[in-house]
Amino acid sequence: MFGSLSQDLHLPMERHPLTGETVMSGDIEYRFGGKGANQAVAAARAGVGAMFIGKVGDDPQGHEYVRRLGLFGVDTSQMEIVPGMPTGTAIIYNDKGGENMIVVAPGANHRMGMHDIERLDLLTPEDVLLMPLELPHDVVMAAVHRGSERGARVVLNLAPFAPLPAEVLAACDPVVVNESEARLLAEAGVTPDSLLTTLGAAGSRWGELQVPATPITPVDTTGAGDAFCGTLAAALSQGEDRETAMRRASEAAAACVLHHGAQPPLPDETPA
Template identity: 40%
Template sequence: MSTVYVVGSLNMDQRIQVPVLPRAGETVLGLDAVFTPGGKGGNQAVAAARAGAGVSFVGAVGPDGHGDTLRAALLADGIDCRNVRTAPGKPTGTAIIPVDPRGENSIIVCPGANSALNLADVGTGLAAVGAGDIVVLQLEVDPAVVCRAAKVGRERGATVILNAAPAPASVDSLFDDVDVLVLNEHELKTVAGLLGLPGDDHPACTLALACRLGITVICTVGPEGAYAAAGGELLHQPAHKVDAVDTTGAGDTFVGYVASSLARTPGDLASALAAATAASALAVTRPGAMESIPWQTDVLSVL
């Protein structure tokens, strides 16, 4: 099977259980706090690996204990970490994640070493990319790095998947070399607004965005499942009904499973949606981000 190359962020997550998500100016007493490996890039890489893909990671950590923990977490899932660089003078990226009793969360990300990832890292990390491979990107690193990685992937015949999260402040050339764009409903509305499209009707907006950009667009919509548009056609994958414990990492699980599925069966969007939706449903029934990501055997039992 082809290789999935993930270029992106690595963060140490501090997850805090709270009775309610704090409002502006409000102090809330946390019930529990734990540190766990995360970051959108790291989570998506682990999801792709647990879905059965061979995965190579391109990223940066700081010269500290958090960086060591993150590198060890990736290695434990069989991920190639030769291109995870230690950035001198930069702390490993961190994220603070309060989670309420319904599993809803808010996230504050401090990039740290992720901001040190540069164009040279992309050139080195993607040197072996070839036709049939998958390049997975997110927006927790410098947009110039994202655009360069997409361009390298496109030039070498790989399929480029961009998870537009966090939502971009501008479009510019961000989507020029992207084959598959993955967003949630909030990110969809933001991107649609930047392009002058209405964003309230999720299926219609997904289709309109795919037609405007000339690429495949996938939108995850929580309990509605996921919509995907390609070639003027719209697909809908219903969600699995589960009792959510923690939604952190659900979107990253979805992206990783989409990448692995497309690496295994290129062009089979329906199968990718089915696997990714089942995997993310399982993920929200478990606490945490990276540690909540299910293995392929778990997902197959659901499917």
């Protein structure tokens, strides 16, 4: 995993505010997130050796995050603590229906640079490299090329959306998007050779193959897409075919929305 992490500040509320409106929230809740770390945790929970390449700030949140990822079984040997920088932070607004709005301050995540691409020389043709787009885009594009050069299978989660060049997307198998990201991709006039679209309650579609979702009543949809991507990458690295990988990913996404927060609690934590 080559990606981002953040401390998540959750604000529960009856409904999301309109533009210019003030609404009252419940008590703020501090959790752990960031698409890269969420996906690494999901992959580790799916039973593969997940290594996370990323950066945290030299603050209590950063040190705790490194410890926590290790407890999930994620290899943190390629993580870096950046002096003088805060750990990335996301503010998440959750309404009573389980839907969310998210604002991200990247902090140390945006200290990932071209020099970090060298860490990907650890990859082999047996590996899967999974990345979201919460890092500087030039770094992500360079990572796609390096992963391909090393013979690894590159899985790109095109979120938050950005119209990357067609040759970058062509090197990924698959490019994972949700429905809104798929529309933006179509508007940009780019169709990846391998496109997997998550469809919420309707499941997911990869080329001509569509797999239904696990029926569930969500508690909190934060991190569902990350659970899907991390488990998908894990299944592909284990040699599963597309349909099996999608079904496993769908089951992981369904389990994710049954607890608050993007990551499940550890045994020594109070369940959210």
